[in-house]
Amino acid sequence: MSDTSGVGDEVVTDALWARLEPLIPLPQRRFRHPGRRRCSDRAALEGILFVARSGIGWNQLPTALFGASGATCWRRLADWQEAGVWQRLHQQVLTELRAAEKLELSIALVDGSHLRALKRGDHVGPSPVDRAKPGSKHHLITDATGTPLAVTLTGGNRHDVTQLIPLLDALPIIGGRRGRPWRRPRYLYADRGYDYDKYRRLLRERGIVPVIARRGTAHGSGLGTVRWPVERSFAWLHAFKRLRTRYERRADIHHALLTLACAVICLRKLILN
Structure with missing residues (x-):
């Protein structure tokens, strides 16, 4: 290589x-017709x-x-x-990162990113930022340093806030240290796109403190000083050129590449940093 x-x-x-x-x-072994x-x-x-x-x-x-x-x-x-191999791989590397004390899990960051879909298929919809052309969205949740914890894929017309609870449900259980494994963050930071009181209430019911910017308020809230790592994480994901544009018609194939990329990003942090 x-x-x-x-x-x-x-x-x-x-x-x-x-x-x-x-x-x-x-793999299942074939005896009569091995090929x-x-x-x-x-x-x-x-x-x-x-x-x-x-x-x-x-x-x-x-x-x-x-x-x-x-x-x-x-x-x-x-x-x-x-077979769930990519998801288990990502969870295993996250566990190793926690054991090495390279995760900051008290704070979670969420955001979404649009990408063009060149083919029709599952989780494709008219993109509001690309003249209604077919598109998809990556929804990402990370720790405070931008380490990807979970990612979901939807159509380009889905609002970011609709994936807030599915992202939390997709969070893996992370061990690696004595005591109870980690299941959820204490604080969740998000931009104005997540400014809905319904979702603030749902977060509090899960024991998570929402720190979400209010719509209509002046910029300069200071949340960007905490939130910027999740935007950098999208740059890391899209460094995998196959993820910048959606070529796969099947959503599970694209999601497999997403999960693999998350595992590679986590592994780089583990062994190269």
């Missing part, structure tokens, strides 16, 4: 594979990462370089998403 990635990416890929391999379900030899899961992972980082199409993946075709990498991505 030295021809396609930097030293940092090689280290992350090795560390990622060490954590991913035990989570991959064993051609199955390519390695490690080769498929490297192909998936290359597509995610470079943004090329699956059919453009150089099979001779990776030892796995784009179609094979796509199938493994889908199969592992269905």
